[in-house]
Amino acid sequence: MHKTLLVPARRRRVPRQFSWVDQRLVRERHIGRCSAEALALYLFLVTVADAEGLSFYADGSIAERLGWPEAQVRAARAGLVHAGLVAFQAPLYQVLSLDAPTTAPTPPAQHPRPAARAAGELRSLRTILQQTMEGRT
Template identity: 60%
Template sequence: MQKRLLVPSRVRRVPRQFSWVDQRLVRDHHIERCDTAALALYLLLVTVADARGLSYYADASIGRLLSLRPEPLAAARETLTHTGLIAYEAPLYQVLALDAPPATTPLSRSPPVHSRSPGATRGLRSMQEILHQTLGGPS
């Protein structure tokens, strides 16, 4: 398929204070490990972060911007921390580089394990993943 601009008068231009969403978020399946609230929080953090991925927003501000109550916001933050997409030390957030594909199963298949360290589960795989890879069975 040949690509063409659908609305040539509205071509996206990179502004001075640009931000971006890394394509590896989808390509390396990071997106599959997050629910809607976590992805909304990630989009906000990517959008407001500086060049090093740092930002600080109060929970009340984030909750208001994303229409999230405190508990779902905390759960979204925990998901992003668990999956290695962000680091958080109140009130500072850091959007982390997507250097490696995820090492855990998608969120839809297993609930997040609570962890304070963003890299605590890096390198671990579920028994289901190991058996699926070894035996070639359905997941």
Template identity: 55%
Template sequence: MTTKHHPILTNRIRRVPSRFSWIDHRLVRDRHIERLTHPAAALYLFLVTVGDSNGLSWYGDDSIMARLSMYEDAFREARINLIQNGMIAWREPLYQVLNLERSEDK
């Protein structure tokens, strides 16, 4: 027997807008999130949210730090954490959120 699930708030069902952002469920399923510090997870969420369809963002570091209420040292460590885990690429001023690799690909 299958249980049918219904939305709690039918007037607030999430829709993917034409200028979309999304978070790949492999972030959790393939345990990528477990390798991130909290600041790195916050930075990743920000970059996924503001990135275009190719994952590109031109937000400057100062602007990102201000929006995330993050100090420069924590911000740089977060960026390094994401780069080392193969989740973003960065060449100032451009950020790119990368396709998540499967755990066995690493």
């Protein structure tokens, strides 16, 4: 079948800060294993994720953007984790590859929590992200 653009002036172009939805989500029927809410959260996560599928969003922020109560965010996330589409370790989300894993996934390492910080202590975003990537908060 020959395809032509229906509205050439509105042709999609990949922006610099691109994201994508893997077609295998539909072709391999991953989509059928999730609720509509879980799929809405998945779309949000693939849209905001970096090239490795990582994003940092608190439940409250996601709930506000999607117009949901936080409990609905948690339930949708649980569905995505159960379906093997995302991994979550607060506040870090990872949208997972749809490639079948060659070995059983290893749970994230549990790091001891650092000593409590003084209330109101200011930290740079860089410090917070570095500590999060190292498994500390």
